Amino acid sequence: MTGQPLPDAEFDEALALVNECRDGHGAVPRSAPPTTPTPTPAPAPQDAPYAQATPPAQSTPPTPGEPKHRDVSPWPAARARAAQAVPRAGGEPVAVPLDKALGMTLAAPLAALTDLPSFDTSAMDGWAVAGPGPWVVRADGILAGHDRPEALGDGEAVRIATGARIPRDATAVLRSEHGRIDDKGRLHALREVVPGQDIRPRGQECRSGDHLLPSGARITPAVLGLAAAAGYDTLSAVRRPRAEVLVLGDELLTDGLPRDGLIRDALGPMLPPWLRTLGAEVTGVRRLGDDPEALHEALTTSTADLVVTTGGTAAGPVDHVHPTLRRIGAELLVDGVAVRPGHPMLLARLRPGRHLVGLPGNPLAAISGLLTLAEPLLRTLNGRGPGQPGGPATTAAYPASTPHHVSTEHPANTAYTAPVRDDVQGHPYDTRLVPVALRGEHAVPLRFNGPAMLRGIAAADGLAVVPPGGAHKGQELEILDLPWGPADDGGECFT
Numbered sequence: 001m002t003g004q005p006l007p008d009a010e011f012d013e014a015l016a017l018v019n020e021c022r023d024g025h026g027a028v029p030r031s032a033p034p035t036t037p038t039p040t041p042a043p044a045p046q047d048a049p050y051a052q053a054t055p056p057a058q059s060t061p062p063t064p065g066e067p068k069h070r071d072v073s074p075w076p077a078a079r080a081r082a083a084q085a086v087p088r089a090g091g092e093p094v095a096v097p098l099d100k101a102l103g104m105t106l107a108a109p110l111a112a113l114t115d116l117p118s119f120d121t122s123a124m125d126g127w128a129v130a131g132p133g134p135w136v137v138r139a140d141g142i143l144a145g146h147d148r149p150e151a152l153g154d155g156e157a158v159r160i161a162t163g164a165r166i167p168r169d170a171t172a173v174l175r176s177e178h179g180r181i182d183d184k185g186r187l188h189a190l191r192e193v194v195p196g197q198d199i200r201p202r203g204q205e206c207r208s209g210d211h212l213l214p215s216g217a218r219i220t221p222a223v224l225g226l227a228a229a230a231g232y233d234t235l236s237a238v239r240r241p242r243a244e245v246l247v248l249g250d251e252l253l254t255d256g257l258p259r260d261g262l263i264r265d266a267l268g269p270m271l272p273p274w275l276r277t278l279g280a281e282v283t284g285v286r287r288l289g290d291d292p293e294a295l296h297e298a299l300t301t302s303t304a305d306l307v308v309t310t311g312g313t314a315a316g317p318v319d320h321v322h323p324t325l326r327r328i329g330a331e332l333l334v335d336g337v338a339v340r341p342g343h344p345m346l347l348a349r350l351r352p353g354r355h356l357v358g359l360p361g362n363p364l365a366a367i368s369g370l371l372t373l374a375e376p377l378l379r380t381l382n383g384r385g386p387g388q389p390g391g392p393a394t395t396a397a398y399p400a401s402t403p404h405h406v407s408t409e410h411p412a413n414t415a416y417t418a419p420v421r422d423d424v425q426g427h428p429y430d431t432r433l434v435p436v437a438l439r440g441e442h443a444v445p446l447r448f449n450g451p452a453m454l455r456g457i458a459a460a461d462g463l464a465v466v467p468p469g470g471a472h473k474g475q476e477l478e479i480l481d482l483p484w485g486p487a488d489d490g491g492e493c494f495t
């Protein structure tokens with residue numbers, strides 16, 4: 001569906017051919033790539049699914065006389081632009097029941113509503129004892145959930161369960177395996193009893209009103225547990241941004257085998273769950289074909305904070321995204337990004353508070369667009385700061401001296417690096433995003449990483465950010481997180 005060649009299409013072609021060689025599909029380059037990459041042999045079967053090592057290309061800046069680059073945004077700038085396109089914590093805070101709040105962001109600091117523990121608590125099954133032994137054992141016992149047990153007299157002991165309330169005047173808990181009852185019914189300690197042992201004093205973890213987590217913290221399963229323990233039934237959370245997915249393309253089938261030139265829609269099933277992992281509420285997926293009027297109607301009536309379109313971003317005969325954006329007077333904030341795959345991706349403001357991310361139709365290019373533009377935008381709308389996997393809260397419970405290795409420089413959701421196992425072919429001028437598997441200390445580039453392929457990403461733990469010119473074996477590369485990858489910080493389904 002594409003028509004006018006873009007000035008840098010030759011580099012795409014070179015890269016695609018390299019990729020096809022790696023894919024073992026027997027493609028032979030028809031023209032020399034702009035740089036001088038070492039020819040890559042078809043992978044040996046035992047290499048699958050990893051890429052063959054290839055030396056990185058030398059980065060060659062454009063010189064006068066060469067085809068001029070499109071005015072596209074550098075990849076880091078595009079991410080920053082997307083993050084800054086919307087106000088932080090875009091919507092009004094909402095009160096959300098705990099069982100609906102997973103993956104959202106705290107809109108207010110979490111303060112303890114009670115002391116924790118809220119009473120002196122036995123940490124072990126055994127006896128609560130008062131004073132030095134041996135002790136006379138009372139006939140009753142104290143279980144978790146019993147209210148206000150009778151006070152112990154000096155020299156008395158009472159059976160107690162883990163989690164039960166300590167009776168007044170008890171001095172310690174003796175574990176059941178550390179005590180013996182003689183034939184006169186008296187309890188003897190089998191080892192020294194230290195005053196206060198195995199008693200969790202009231203307020204040990206926090207006092208009522210203590211600051212537990214700051215506003216902006218991501219609501220993880222652990223935060224839900226802490227909030228419940230601290231007395232919360234609902235949490236004040238940043239409203240989830242609403243996202244609507246518009247799948248464009250007359251060639252798409254929703255079931256069965258590809259036939260008669262038609263192909264299966266790979267993005268309709270993939271994007272909604274992925275958007276949810278990025279913190280969006282997906283209001284719907286609509287398939288509009290290649291109908292410009294349907295697209296116009298959808299863009300002018302959508303109430304979503306973010307409309308995500310797929311396909312139609314290039315300049316082919318039925319690529320209607322740009323013309324429709326022009327027709328409705330949308331403001332293009334990012335129009336093309338220097339990243340492969342995915343360079344035709346775009347970000348537009350449809351009207352105040354309503355944005356559109358246009359994802360290219362090629363499926364891996366669409367993922368590139370999702371992580372380059374939609375992820376930072378949704379992160380800001382969700383009230384999360386740059387480079388903070390759990391929002392600004394994550395250091396709150398650290399001792400002051402604890403080091404942590406999450407970058408705060410980069411706008412990525414979770415920025416971490418890993419040395420790449422093999423040389424990675426680069427684009428001369430653009431960033432590449434390459435599916436990698438994390439194996440031990442290394443990021444292993446995966447094959448089947450062409451723009452139209454999902455086979456590599458489906459086996460990947462992350463996407464390596466390969467700088468222009470490529471990367472050498474052992475070079476530390478930034479790794480973009482995938483929802484199912486090892487660095488995922490928030491669970492996989494937030495609805």
Ligand SMILES: Nc1nc2c(c(=O)[nH]1)N[C@H]1C(S)=C(S)[C@@H](COP(=O)(O)OP(=O)(O)OC[C@H]3O[C@@H](n4cnc5c(N)ncnc54)[C@H](O)[C@@H]3O)O[C@H]1N2
Binds near residue numbers: 008310341
């Ligand atoms: N002359 C040029 N042509 C193209 C260029 C270029 O620079 N000059 N760039 C290429 C690149 S790179 C990409 S990416 C695509 C972007 O194209 P569109 O966003 O307009 O996408 P379509 O043309 O609609 O589709 C591209 C490709 O992807 C398939 N597709 C679309 N939607 C889906 C879907 N939901 N599931 C699976 N596959 C889908 C579609 O059938 C096409 O094969 O443009 C290049 N062309």
Ligand code: MOO
Binds near residue numbers: 339342
């Ligand atoms: O390679 Mo295109 O960059 O987005 O598939």
